[in-house]
Amino acid sequence: MAASSQKSTENPPTPDKLPVPAAPKPAAGAPPPKKEPEAPPFEKGLVEEIKKKFGESIKVIFVKPLRIKIQVEPRDIVEVATFLRDSMGFDHAESAGGTDYPKENQIEVIYHLGSYTREDLGAHILSLTARTSRDDARLPTLINVYKSVEYHERETFEMLGVYFEGHPRNERFLLPEDWADIPPLRKDFRIKGR
Numbered sequence: 001m002a003a004s005s006q007k008s009t010e011n012p013p014t015p016d017k018l019p020v021p022a023a024p025k026p027a028a029g030a031p032p033p034k035k036e037p038e039a040p041p042f043e044k045g046l047v048e049e050i051k052k053k054f055g056e057s058i059k060v061i062f063v064k065p066l067r068i069k070i071q072v073e074p075r076d077i078v079e080v081a082t083f084l085r086d087s088m089g090f091d092h093a094e095s096a097g098g099t100d101y102p103k104e105n106q107i108e109v110i111y112h113l114g115s116y117t118r119e120d121l122g123a124h125i126l127s128l129t130a131r132t133s134r135d136d137a138r139l140p141t142l143i144n145v146y147k148s149v150e151y152h153e154r155e156t157f158e159m160l161g162v163y164f165e166g167h168p169r170n171e172r173f174l175l176p177e178d179w180a181d182i183p184p185l186r187k188d189f190r191i192k193g194r
Helices: 041-057 074-086 147-160
Strands: 058-064 067-072 092-101 106-114 125-133 138-140 163-165
Touching: 041 058, 041 067, 041 074, 067 074, 074 106, 074 125, 074 138, 092 147, 106 147, 125 138, 147 163
Parallel strands: 067 125, 138 163
Antiparallel strands: 058 067, 092 106, 106 125
């Protein structure tokens, strides 16, 4: 007896019922793709307040728990610092320093701002930065906004060669008076004989 051929009476699958292909697996040994974490709500609110005031004239570098970093143009740094002090409660500069970026021909000066007056900001650090040319490294001083930067700016002047316009004492206090080399924290500085 011959087997009878039966035709399938099932309907072909519709597009919404087609099998979904699996996501491609990362290559062996490859790190998983990075997912940017969501900014914490409190810190995000602080950044939004700053952006509301200054718009595109500030660049947000990062927003993390208890840490925010923003970059401004040198011409805006005094105005932004004054707003952060008077309107947001960042009432003191905990430190200031700089980083040399010779490939970009820039030096970044960074102020770490904190608060004694607002309890909710007690553990927060807001990093306020500005970049200047290595060839003519100049920034407006923040000494009239944050008195505590007096020696930090002097050290940055001495060690990186950034002149702070309006600072009453752009002068040495760490290096010998007869220092005749480039500022020692610039990346092209070399100790003699090495």
